[in-house]
Amino acid sequence: MTDDKKVIVITGASSGIGRQVAIEMAPDGHSFYLIGRNEERLREVKTAVDDLGGKAAIGIGDVSDETNVEKHFNQIDKLFGRVSVLIANAGVGYFGNLEDLTIEQFDKQFDTNVRGVFLYLKKALPGMKERNTGQIIVTSSNLGLETSARASLYAATKHAVQAMVWSLREELKGTNVKAATINPGSVSTPWFDGKDVDRSKMLTATDVAKAFRTIIDQAETSNIDHIHIMPNR
Numbered sequence: 288m289t290d291d292k293k294v295i296v297i298t299g300a301s302s303g304i305g306r307q308v309a310i311e312m313a314p315d316g317h318s319f320y321l322i323g324r325n326e327e328r329l330r331e332v333k334t335a336v337d338d339l340g341g342k343a344a345i346g347i348g349d350v351s352d353e354t355n356v357e358k359h360f361n362q363i364d365k366l367f368g369r370v371s372v373l374i375a376n377a378g379v380g381y382f383g384n385l386e387d388l389t390i391e392q393f394d395k396q397f398d399t400n401v402r403g404v405f406l407y408l409k410k411a412l413p414g415m416k417e418r419n420t421g422q423i424i425v426t427s428s429n430l431g432l433e434t435s436a437r438a439s440l441y442a443a444t445k446h447a448v449q450a451m452v453w454s455l456r457e458e459l460k461g462t463n464v465k466a467a468t469i470n471p472g473s474v475s476t477p478w479f480d481g482k483d484v485d486r487s488k489m490l491t492a493t494d495v496a497k498a499f500r501t502i503i504d505q506a507e508t509s510n511i512d513h514i515h516i517m518p519n520r
C-alpha cells in the first residue's frame with residue numbers, strides 16, 4: 288500500500304533537527320503532528336510548515352509522561368486516523384566525567400532519550416502493523432555506535448535506543464513496517480546555545496533533515512538500517 292501524503296509525527300519538533308525535518312518535508316504536502324513542551328516555538332514551526340504547503344497540528348508535553356503520549360495519539364487518531372512516519376527525536380544531553388554527572392541528569396536523560404522513545408514506538412506500532420505499512424526513525428547519534436570521554440550517560444542512552452531499534456527490526460521482519468536510526472555527529476542546533484563550542488565545523492540541521500528524507504522517501508523494496516552522518520569540515 289502506498290502512502291504518498293503521509294502523516295509524520297515528530298517528537299522534539301520545536302527546535303533543531305526535529306523542526307528542520309518538518310520544514311524539509313512540508314513542501315511535499317504531508318500532514319505533521321509536532322510534539323514538544325514549548326508551545327510558542329511549536330506554534331512557530333506549525334506556521335512555517337503550513338506556509339510551505341504542509342498541514343500541521345501540535346501536541347504539547349513531556350515525552351516521558353505516558354498521559355501525554357495517550358493524549359497525543361488520541362489527537363492524531365481524531366485528526367489524521369493514522370501514523371505513517373514516527374520520528375522519535377526529542378532528546379537531552381549532559382556531558383562531563385562520569386563521577387561529576389548527577390542522578391538528576393541520569394534520570395532526565397534516560398527518561399527523555401530512552402523511556403520517551405519507547406513510549407511513542409509502543410503506541411505507534413500496533414496501527415502500523417495492522418495497516419502493514421509505516422516507518423519509524425529514532426534520532427540516535429554517532430554516540431549510539433561509538434563512545435567518547437565525557438559522554439558516558441548520553442552515549443548509554445543512545446546505545447540503548449540503538450539496541451531497541453535493531454531488536455525491533457528483527458521483530459518486524461516479513462512485514463512492511465520499517466525502523467531505522469539516524470546517527471549524526473555534531474549538528475549546529477540550539478542544543479549548543481550558550482555553550483563555548485566552535486559550531487563552524489558542525490553539520491547543519493538541513494544536512495541531517497535530508498538524511499531523514501532519504502529514509503522517508505526510500506522505495507518499498509528498500510529498508511535502511513541507519514544513516515551515520517558526520518561533518519565534512
Ligand SMILES: NC(=O)c1ccc[n+]([C@@H]2O[C@H](COP(=O)([O-])OP(=O)(O)OC[C@H]3O[C@@H](n4cnc5c(N)ncnc54)[C@H](OP(=O)(O)O)[C@@H]3O)[C@@H](O)[C@H]2O)c1
Nearest residue numbers: 299301302303304323324325349350377378473474476478
Ligand atoms: N545537535 C547535535 O549535535 C546532535 C547530534 C547527534 C544527535 N542529536 C540528537 O538529536 C535530537 C535533537 O537534538 P537537537 O540538536 O535538535 O537539539 P535541540 O535543538 O535542543 O532540540 C531538542 C528537542 O527535544 C525536545 N525535548 C527535549 N526534552 C523533551 C521532553 N522531555 N519532552 C518533549 N520534548 C523534549 C525539545 O523541545 P521542548 O524544549 O519544546 O520540549 C526540542 O524540540 C536529540 O535526540 C539529540 O540527542 C543531536
